[in-house]
Amino acid sequence: MLSILVWAPILGAILIGCLPQTLVAQRGRQISLIIASLLLAYSLYLASQFDLMNPGLQFSESLPWIDSLGLTYQLGVDGLSLPLVVINSLLTWLAILSSDPRINRPRLYYVLLLVLGSAVAGAFLSQNLLLFFLFYEVELIPLYLIIAIWGGARRGYAATKFLIYTAVSGVLILSAFFGLSLLSGFSSFDYGVLQSHTLPLTTQLILLSTLLVGFGIKIPIVPLHTWLPDAHVEAPTPASVLLAGVLLKLGTYGLLRFGLGLFPEAWKACSSVLAAIAVLSVLYGSFAAIAQTDMKKIVAYSSVGHMGYILLAAAAGTSLSLLGAIAQMISHGLISALLFLGVGVVYAKTGTRDINVLRGLLSPERGLPVIGSLMIVGAMASAGIPGMMGFIAEFIVYRSSFEVFPIQTLLCMIGTGLTAVYFLIMINRVFFGRLPDHLANLPPVRWMDRIPAVIVTMLIIFFGIQPSWMMRWSEKTAVMIATERLGRELTPLVAVEPDRVAMDLPLSQPPVALKAPFVPAASLPASLPVLRLNDLKNDVQSD
Amino acid sequence: MLTATPPTHPLAPIIDRLEQGGALLPESAENVVEVVGILKSYGTVLDAYQINLTYIAEHQFLVLFPFFKYFNGEVTLSKLLKHWWHDRINYEFSEYCMKAMFWHGAHALDAYLDSEEYRQRATAAIQAKLKSNPFMGGLNRLFPEFLLEQVRVLCYYSALGQFWNVMSRMFLILSDRYDRGEIKTIADVVDHIRNGLVEAAADPITYKVVIQGQAYEIIPQSAGLTFLMDTAVPYVEAVFFRSFPFFGTVSYNAQAHQISEEQADFNYGALFADPLPIGGAGIPPTLLMQDMLHFIPPYLDEIYLKGLRGRDDMRVKICLSFQKSMFCVTTAAIQGLAPFPLTTTDPEQRQQNRAYLENWMDRFVTSRLLSVQ
Incomplete structure (x- = not known):
């Protein structure tokens, strides 16, 4: 229902x-x-x-x-x-x-x-x-x-x-x-x-x-x-x-x-055009984020950049890249939520989001140490630090898109580096250093202020360590879209078993997969995917 | 005719207040509650510190790997677990203070520790200790200054333990007197501390260890070291004023010579400490405030909880109160060491007092004194 x-x-x-x-x-x-x-x-x-x-x-x-x-x-x-x-x-x-x-x-x-x-x-x-x-x-x-x-x-x-x-x-x-x-x-x-x-x-x-x-x-x-x-x-x-x-x-x-x-x-x-637009979004969003002084604008421009990764992966259109696009949607959904929750608490307690005014908020007793720590986790996840779901999503996007659009992917990877730059600028200005006297009497932070961010942080770390719990829902759909709609070959990740079989065979006997004639994706019958999709739909509806 | 305080001195009003019998800390009912309350907690903590310092000096003599030095001789599994759980007194802080004193030095005590008499007495104790340890005995012959220096450090352990023994009792008695209604003002607090210091001023500072049933006097009474001049004054100088530039409490770049090469120019002590970093891990002030947190009297706890951050910033609030109380202790020291009573009406004596006070005030310019006014 x-x-x-x-x-x-x-x-x-x-x-x-x-x-x-x-x-x-x-x-x-x-x-x-x-x-x-x-x-x-x-x-x-x-x-x-x-x-x-x-x-x-x-x-x-x-x-x-x-x-x-x-x-x-x-x-x-x-x-x-x-x-x-x-x-x-x-x-x-x-x-x-x-x-x-x-x-x-x-x-x-x-x-x-x-x-x-x-x-x-x-x-x-x-x-x-x-x-x-x-x-x-x-x-x-x-x-x-x-x-x-x-x-x-x-x-x-x-x-x-x-x-x-x-x-x-x-x-x-x-x-x-x-x-x-x-x-x-x-x-x-x-x-x-x-x-x-x-x-x-x-x-x-x-x-x-x-x-x-x-x-x-x-x-x-x-x-x-x-x-x-x-x-x-x-x-x-x-x-x-x-x-x-x-x-x-x-x-x-x-x-x-x-x-x-x-x-x-x-x-x-037009996939190459889409990939070029993705690169433009990633680089523009990242560079614009570096220039901002409002914490919310930094996170907002970071969103512009990170949504570009989804477009890149979607343009590549392989089963793995589509899986990466979905993963990046989930990942960005949670990471940006965490960052906005953190910024929200900072704004509610200090009355400003200006990184030139804020300073030293990690001060252990008078600052916002828990919120600051959670925001650092969010920034790390956004910058693709391993162990968090941002890494998983971005790695899959890059790994899969590189096969199709190597130059565009490399350019987008610069965006990941720039993510670290603008978030480190923000973290350094806002949270490190001595808490200034005008911020030394902030109102108390209740656990209710922290709990939403704590929940999202736990999910970000959990899915970073156990990504299959995030990916398994979408694997079959991603494969179906790539193979049946776009007529893509299976990516090596999915086709790993035949490769392993091939390695075990003696050279005198070429693997079965290599004996098969190469069929370009474009020459696949156009009606095939539709028929198969409709068959599936009918199956579901008849159930 | 009285000499006017130079109007350019930024702390001229405080000099005036001291000359009228006041303290560095302004008189107010809130300040009295804070100072007495925090000194009650501090007295309890100091007592634990002095017991441990004395234990280390006397019972961990030349134990080069003193794994259980904070256990005061009671090594049990439950105490070990409690130690690891950190639900304990942070004795490390007392060692920081001892090291500050040792590093910055105490004039007469250092002179004695460099004397031939000390060398002979310490050597006798070292020989006795190493009698059944030929390996260490061999090393001692190779590096004869090493263990002598270790014993010098132990002398400081003992001296600071004796100083805090007096101070802890003094603060706890102050709290008892406050509870009986005998302490009502900051001036009363300062009087109590000054009288306590004067009373114990001539108490001898001695140090002896017992090795295999035989006592070895390392600092005999004949050395002439006394409580006020050889522990109290060096302690105030080393811990209240100079101390160390602990990472986390101040930002500095030592390679860029932002830290003076002259120890005498240091001003990182308790009276200068920034309370806001308190709570950060790995810095000594956090350890002391954490210790005092356990013994805050209910009336002070109630006041702290009324603050904006409630229990969140207890240790910062404790530090602010502690600094206030240390300005009272410093006032008592200033009064006790003044060439003449500060309230004297003799113009010539006032003149000399004025010079003496201005000298002190010059050192307070960058301290937290103005922030507690």
């Missing part, structure tokens, strides 16, 4: 909306926390029931809605969307947990957070293009309101900019969906149906470019990124956590699901 993930938060929002005013102030937070906790538990339950060997959609639901529009209520989850759904539930829970218990207008605030969580979950689960678009647009409203009402001094400007950019993004995505539906001759917006279109490459390229700009705004890729730093700087901490943690992933998820999934030939044709 994937609908629970979409509708339970809406019901919770209605419940909070109907509570008497006095009760909302006292119980609004608890009720939303309970709902978010239950949703997180349910997401984990779904993950536990997920068939790791099945690369296709699972737990599918389908209800007719407006047939004349081709709009059906179709939900499903596969290895691409499952981790994102779980991360969404986790970060929604953490966002509520890290919200100020004395926040103004709690009823509206918690209602909006729950609606946001619902819309994002709906977008990740939608298997109908129009339904995805609806959820994608619905998500816009609560986030706009959260920034506009509970944001910083320039919240109006930032919220409006966010609204305009994301609305344009939505329009472009919708026009691409309409274009695909009209030009392909299908009257449906069913994802599975539309995959079987036979549009010429030029048309595919136009539609993919439209999607690329649409989702590119959301990711964001350079030069469509300018709304993000403003939105982050003005957004309250829980909104920043959600924005960086899951909302940006809607962009990369959309590109993978709809860009790559619907236009694989065009994707292959």
